[in-house]
Amino acid sequence: MTTAFDPGAAAARATAAILHDTLHGTERGVVVDSPPGAGKSTLVVRAARELAAAGRRLMVVAQTNAQVDDLVLRLAEKDPELRVGRLHSSDGEAFDPALRELPSVTLSAKPGELAGLPVTISTAAKWAYVKDAEPWEHAIVDEAYQMRSDALLAVAGLFERALFVGDPGQLDPFSVVGAEQWAGLSYDPSASAVSTLLAHNPQLPQHRLPVSWRLPATAAPLVSRAFYPYTQFRSGTGPGERRLAYGVPSDGSGPDRVLDEAAESGWGLLELPARRTPRTDPEAVRAVAAVVRRTLDRGAVTSDERSPGPAPLTADRIAVGTAHRDQAAAIRTALAGLGVTGVTVDTANRLQGREYDLTVVLHPLSGRPDATAFHLETGRLCVLASRHRHACVVVARAGIAELLDEHPSTEPVQLGVTVKFPDGWEANHSVLAHLAEHRIAWRP
Structure with a gap:
């Protein structure tokens, strides 16, 4: 007899193993x-508390800075007695003013003033300026897959041991200069901190969290299959445990x-006629705004x-998600014209780590004449x-599947570079195939 999957028990086992290796490995x-x-x-906060208690x-x-402030607030909420240092830049506006109200939090731009505290939190960029300090016994690196390896190298001398936590499916680290000359080398500065770390230390313990508490049962299978094929995960909720409904027919x-389809199945594709567009x-901008307006109008x-x-x-x-800032700005203007305020409208880069009940997405390839590496990046769609x-409601013009077929990947193959799988071409096809089952064709 097959034992039913218990998401809470699976997550607890994974957390226990992670904390054991962190504290006793x-x-x-x-x-x-x-x-x-x-x-x-939650794992980062718990690990920080247990390391401090030890x-x-x-x-x-x-x-x-936003991630730093969020972790400080979470720690203060979970353990009001734990003394925490918030290391910030000399800019007085570099942290959330709410931190001033927390008696257990010490704010300073000088590492020496925080040296005696059990926990000190700051950005990788600020830590890189800390010199001649006694090494910390332990470090936790949050969002480690979004940290470039050169940033890790700049702070690696500050700690003796570390816990690296991150999401491998999110956007790759950003670099403002080309890094082709280092491609394939184990010390490529533009590679993520984790990939470089494991290239030099393949024996390090590797764990994964097996349950998504955010994604509903309608979404976890697709996201897991399309973006995490080698590290499958499950939803923390079962079919029908979450419901979306409307008070107005x-x-x-x-x-x-498309809103009715999304309420029933968790996904909706509002497909506009095929056309190359700016x-x-x-x-498409008006369609996105109309979906949001109707969500609110229908209660x-x-x-x-x-x-x-x-x-x-x-x-x-x-939340409304886009690939480009000018698209987000256009949608904000359209929403304001419909009298809608308070809705988050931003790019994928800025939506990372955030959570909403309903998202409306302008597909990165909608209306495009080509499929560039930027628009095909797996992490952006993820x-x-x-x-x-x-x-999740996706707004897109018809013809994206054909666009993908006309523009296979032309990126040069570089020796020694780990192939990212699935690539953006395959992930897009996987998502499109699923959305096609929930397609609503509409000619505005």
Whole structure:
């Protein structure tokens, strides 16, 4: 007889193994792969508390000031007695003002003033300026797959052992200069910290979190299959445990029909007629705005394991995702014209790590004449397709599958470079094949 999958038990076993290797292992590093919404931040906070409780002097490395502030706030909420240092730049506005109200948090631009605290948190960029300090016994590197290896090299001398936590399916580290001359070398500075770390230390313990608590049962199988084929994960909820409904019936329009499809299946594709368009395709922009406006007009409500009773789907729980900033700006303007405020509209890069009940995505390849490496990047589509707890609506022009077939990858093959699998071409086809089952054709 097959034993039913228990997501809570599976996650607990994985966490226990990670903490055991972190606290009692003999290797200098431990690597943890986390799919979207698997509780990565919860793991980082718990590991920080347990290391501090064990008397290990700890530094935490995050990639942005927002991530640093979020971790400080989470630690203060979970353990108000734990003394935490927030190392910031000399710019007085470099941290969330809310941190000033926390009695257990010490704010300083000088590492020496925080040296005696159990936990000190800052960005990789700030840690790189810390010199002549006594090494910390332990470090936690958050969002390690978004950290370039040269940034890790700049801080590696500050700690003795480290826990590296990140999502391998998200966007690759960003570099403003070309790095082709280092391609294939084990010390490629543009490679992620984790890939370089494992290239030199293949014996390090590697773990993965097996459950996504964000993605619903309708989304986890697709996201897992399309973007994490070698590290499959499951949803923390089962079929029907999350529900999206509307208080106002459909008016029969394309936006309403795709919203009904998304409520029933978790996915919806609002497909506009095939056409090559400017990047800020006016029709597609208006279609995205109309979907958001109709969601609010129809009084959308959600029910899930957090709130079994219906809860209103408010504007702050809706996000719109795009590939480019000018597309996001155009959609914000269109939403303002429809009287919609409070909805998050941003690029995939800035939506990483964030979570909403409903997402509306302008497909990166919609209306394009070509399929460039930027638009085919696996992590970009993965981020856009994995921010939601209930449903995701994709707005796109017809013809993307044909576009992909006309533009196979032409990137040069470089010796020694690990092939990223699945590549963007394959991931896009996988997602499109699934969305085709939930397609609503609409001519505005």
